[in-house]
Amino acid sequence: xxxxxxxxxxxxxxxxxxxxxxxxxxxxxxxxxxxxxxxxxxxxxxxxxxxxxxxxxxxxxxxxxxxxxxxxxxxxxxxxxxxxxxxxxxxxxxxxxxxxxxxxxxxxxxxxxxxxxxxxxxxxxxxxxxxxxxxxxxxxxxxxxxxxxxxxxxxxxxxxxxxxxxxxxxxxxxxxxxxxxxxxxxxxxxxxxxxxxxxxxxxxxxxxxxxxxxxxxxxxxxxxxxxxxxxxxxxxxxxxxxxxxxxxxxxxxxxxxxxxxxxxxxxxxxxxxxxxxxxxxxxxxxxxxxxxxxxxxxxxxxxxxxxxxxxxxxxxxxxxxxxxxxxxxxxxxxxxxxxxxxxxxx
Amino acid sequence: xxxxxxxxxxxxxxxxxxxxxxxxxxxxxxxxxxxxxxxxxxxxxxxxxxxxxxxxxxxxxxxxxxxxxxxxxxxxxxxxxxxxxxxxxxxxxxxxxxxxxxxxxxxxxxxxxxxxxxxxxxxxxxxxxxxxxxxxxxxxxxxxxxxxxxxxxxxxxxxxxxxxxxxxxxxxxxxxxxxxxxxxxxxxxxxxxxxxxxxxxxxxxxxxxxxxxxxxxxxxxxxxxxxxxxxxxxxxxxxxxxxxxxxxxxxxxxxxxxxxxxxxxxxxxxxxxxxxxxxxxxxxxxxxxxxxxxxxxxxxxxxxxxxxxxxxxxxxxxxxxxxxxxxxxxxxx
Numbered sequence: 001x002x003x004x005x006x007x008x009x010x011x012x013x014x015x016x017x018x019x020x021x022x023x024x025x026x027x028x029x030x031x032x033x034x035x036x037x038x039x040x041x042x043x044x045x046x047x048x049x050x051x052x053x054x055x056x057x058x059x060x061x062x063x064x065x066x067x068x069x070x071x072x073x074x075x076x077x078x079x080x081x082x083x084x085x086x087x088x089x090x091x092x093x094x095x096x097x098x099x100x101x102x103x104x105x106x107x108x109x110x111x112x113x114x115x116x117x118x119x120x121x122x123x124x125x126x127x128x129x130x131x132x133x134x135x136x137x138x139x140x141x142x143x144x145x146x147x148x149x150x151x152x153x154x155x156x157x158x159x160x161x162x163x164x165x166x167x168x169x170x171x172x173x174x175x176x177x178x179x180x181x182x183x184x185x186x187x188x189x190x191x192x193x194x195x196x197x198x199x200x201x202x203x204x205x206x207x208x209x210x211x212x213x214x215x216x217x218x219x220x221x222x223x224x225x226x227x228x229x230x231x232x233x234x235x236x237x238x239x240x241x242x243x244x245x246x247x248x249x250x251x252x253x254x255x256x257x258x259x260x261x262x263x264x265x266x267x268x269x270x271x272x273x274x275x276x277x278x279x280x281x282x283x284x285x286x287x288x289x290x291x292x293x294x295x296x297x298x299x300x301x302x303x304x305x306x307x308x309x310x311x312x313x314x315x316x317x318x319x320x321x322x323x324x325x326x327x328x329x330x331x332x333x334x335x336x337x338x339x340x341x342x343x344x345x346x
Numbered sequence: 347x348x349x350x351x352x353x354x355x356x357x358x359x360x361x362x363x364x365x366x367x368x369x370x371x372x373x374x375x376x377x378x379x380x381x382x383x384x385x386x387x388x389x390x391x392x393x394x395x396x397x398x399x400x401x402x403x404x405x406x407x408x409x410x411x412x413x414x415x416x417x418x419x420x421x422x423x424x425x426x427x428x429x430x431x432x433x434x435x436x437x438x439x440x441x442x443x444x445x446x447x448x449x450x451x452x453x454x455x456x457x458x459x460x461x462x463x464x465x466x467x468x469x470x471x472x473x474x475x476x477x478x479x480x481x482x483x484x485x486x487x488x489x490x491x492x493x494x495x496x497x498x499x500x501x502x503x504x505x506x507x508x509x510x511x512x513x514x515x516x517x518x519x520x521x522x523x524x525x526x527x528x529x530x531x532x533x534x535x536x537x538x539x540x541x542x543x544x545x546x547x548x549x550x551x552x553x554x555x556x557x558x559x560x561x562x563x564x565x566x567x568x569x570x571x572x573x574x575x576x577x578x579x580x581x582x583x584x585x586x587x588x589x590x591x592x593x594x595x596x597x598x599x600x601x602x603x604x605x606x607x608x609x610x611x612x613x614x615x616x617x618x619x620x621x622x623x624x625x626x627x628x629x630x631x632x633x634x635x636x637x638x639x640x641x642x643x644x645x646x647x648x649x650x651x652x653x654x655x656x657x658x659x660x661x662x663x664x665x666x667x668x669x670x671x672x673x674x675x676x677x678x679x
Contacts, residue, residue: 003661007661007662026600029600032665033602033659033665034659034660034661034663034665035657035658035659035661035662035663035664035665036661036663037663038662038663038664038665039661039662039663106526106599211659211660211661211663212661215661335600343668344668345665345666345667345668
C-alpha cells in the first residue's frame with residue numbers, strides 16, 4: 001500500500017470507534033509534529049499514555065534532587081527537561097537560581113569529565129527514564145568502576161513499561177490497542193509485550209517515529225483491532241528485533257533489579273521500576289522511599305491525563321494557570337508531555 | 347602582548363597599545379582615525395538605527411566567528427527595514443585573560459565583513475573586566491531608508507507570498523555541534539544580506555515584510571509576523587529548505603529545524619504577482635541559492651485563525667506552530 005492509500009483509509013475509516021494509546025512520549029511529540037490526528041477519521045482516537053519520563057516522576061524525587069543540589073560539594077547533573085519539573089515547593093531551575101548546583105548535559109557520559117576534573121565534588125545524575133535510557137547509566141557506572149571514581153552517584157527513578165500498561169488495563173482504561181514504544185522495543189525486543197497482548201486480548205503495534213512509520217503502525221492497529229488479532233506486530237523492523245539488544249539487556253540485569261515505583265498521578269505500581277542492585281548501592285544517592293507525590297496545584301489533572309482519562313484541554317488549569325512558561329504539572333513541562341503538545345500545537 | 351590584562355582597560359599606555367595594534371589597524375578609516383569623542387558623519391532623510399550585543403560561545407565556530415557575526419547581525423537588522431547600512435559602532439568588553447591573537451583574528455574578520463557589507467566602523471570602545479578570557483561585543487548600526495520604502499513587521503496583506511532565503515538551522519546546528527564536540531561539516535550561515543535586499547528593492551519588487559531568521563528560528567519569526575498583521579500564515583513542510591546534514595543532526599538530538607536559529611537568512615513577504623521574480627532575484631544573489639517559496643498569507647476565515655501560523659505536513663496533516671517554549675532541549679528517550 002502507498003502512503004496515500006493508508007492516509008485515505010485512515011481518513012475515511014467508518015467502522016466501530018477505536019481508541020488507541022501511544023505509550024511513548026516521543027510518539028506523542030511526533031504525532032503532534034506531523035499533524036497525524038488531523039488525518040485520522042473521527043472514529044479513531046489517539047490518547048497519550050504515561051511514557052514521558054519526567055512527566056511520571058513524583059514530586060518527592062524532585063525534592064530530593066533539590067536537597068542534594070543544595071548540599072555542600074554536591075552537584076546534580078541532569079537532562080534539560082528535568083530542570084523545570086515542579087517539586088512540592090520549587091523546581092531544580094528555581095533552586096539553581098538560589099545557588100543550588102545543577103549542571104545540564106546531553107548524555108550521562110558527559111558527567112565523567114566533570115567528575116574527573118573536580119574529584120572533591122560529588123556528582124549525582126538524575127537517572128530517570130525507561131528501558132531505553134537505563135542501559136546508558138550502566139555504561140556510566142562501568143566507566144566509573146574502571147576509572148575507580150569515587151564521586152559519581154545516581155538518583156534513580158527508572159521505570160519499565162509492561163507493569164504500567166497492565167495497571168492501566170486493570171484500572172479499566174477503555175482501549176482498543178497500543179502503539180508500542182519503538183525505542184523501548186529496540187532494547188527489549190518486540191516480544192516484550194507478547195504476554196500482555198495475550199492476557200488482556202489487545203493488539204500492540206511497535207512503531208517508529210517518522211510520519212510514514214506512525215501512519216503505517218496506526219493503520220496496522222486498526223486492521224488488527226478490526227480482525228481481533230490480539231498480538232504484537234512489529235512495524236519498526238529496521239530497528240526493532242524480536243529479541244532486542246541482548247547486550248543492553250544483560251547490562252541492565254547486571255546493575256539493576258525490579259522494584260516498586262511511584263508514577264506521578266497514578267501511584268505505586270509494584271515491580272514497575274528499576275533500582276541499583278545491592279552490590280552497586282555505593283553509587284546510589286538515596287533513591288529508595290521517594291514515594292510522596294504532592295501536587296503543586298490541587299487542580300492539576302496530570303494523573304488523569306497520563307491515564308488517558310482526560311484530554312489536556314479539559315483540565316481546569318490548562319492554558320490558564322498552567323502553561324509551558326509556568327507549568328503546574330509535569331505534563332506541561334516536557335516537550336514529550338501531552339499537555340505541552342496540546343498547548344503548543346493546538 | 348599575549349593575554350588581555352586589567353591594565354589594558356586603564357586608559358593609559360596599555361590601552362593605547364591595544365587600540366593601535368588591533369582596532370586601528372583593522373578598522374582604519376578617516377572618521378575613526380580622528381580619535382574624537384564622537385564620530386561626525388554625513389547623512390540625511392530617514393535614519394534606521396539598531397543595536398545588538400553578541401555573547402556567543404565558542405568565539406570561533408565552523409563558518410564564522412563573533413566578529414563576522416556581530417557585523418552580519420547588525421547590518422541585517424538595518425536591511426530588514428529596507429535601509430542602506432552605512433555606519434557601525436562597536437563596544438568591546440574583554441575579560442582579563444582573553445587571548446590577544448584570537449582577538450586579532452576576530453577583529454580582522456569583523457573588518458573584512460564590514461567591507462563586504464559596505465559599512466564603516468566609525469566609533470568604538472574597549473573595556474576590560476575581571477573574568478575568564480571572554481570577549482563580548484556590542485554593535486550599533488546606522489543606515490538610511492530610501493524615499494518610498496516602507497517595510498515593516500506588520501506589513502503583510504492577504505494573498506501575499508512567503509519566501510525564505512535559504513536553508514534553515516545551519517548556524518544553530520554549527521554552534522551546537524561545536525559545543526558538543528560533534529564532528530561534521532555543518533557551517534554557520536552568518537552572512538550579510540545586502541545583495542539580495544538591494545536586488546529586491548532596486549528591481550521594485552513589492553516587498554511588504556523582511557525579517558532575518560535569527561534566534562527562535564523560522565517558526566518564531568513567522569508567528570510574530572502573523573500576530574503583528576492579524577492574518578493567517580500557511581506554509582508547507584515539503585517546501586522548507588534544510589540541508590540534509592542539519593536535518594539528520596536535528597533528528598538525532600530531537601531538535602526541530604523550524605525553531606533553529608540562523609544568522610544569514612531572511613523571510614520576505616511580497617505581493618503575489620511579484621513572488622516568482624522575487625524568488626529568482628534572491629536565488630541569484632549572494633547567499634540566496636537555496637531560497638524557496640514557503641506559503642501564503644491569508645485573511646482569517648474566523649476570529650480564532652487570526653495570527654495563526656499553520657504548517658501543512660508532508661503527509662497531509664496540519665500542525666499549528668507557536669512561539670517556542672523554553673530552550674530547545676534534546677529529548678531523553
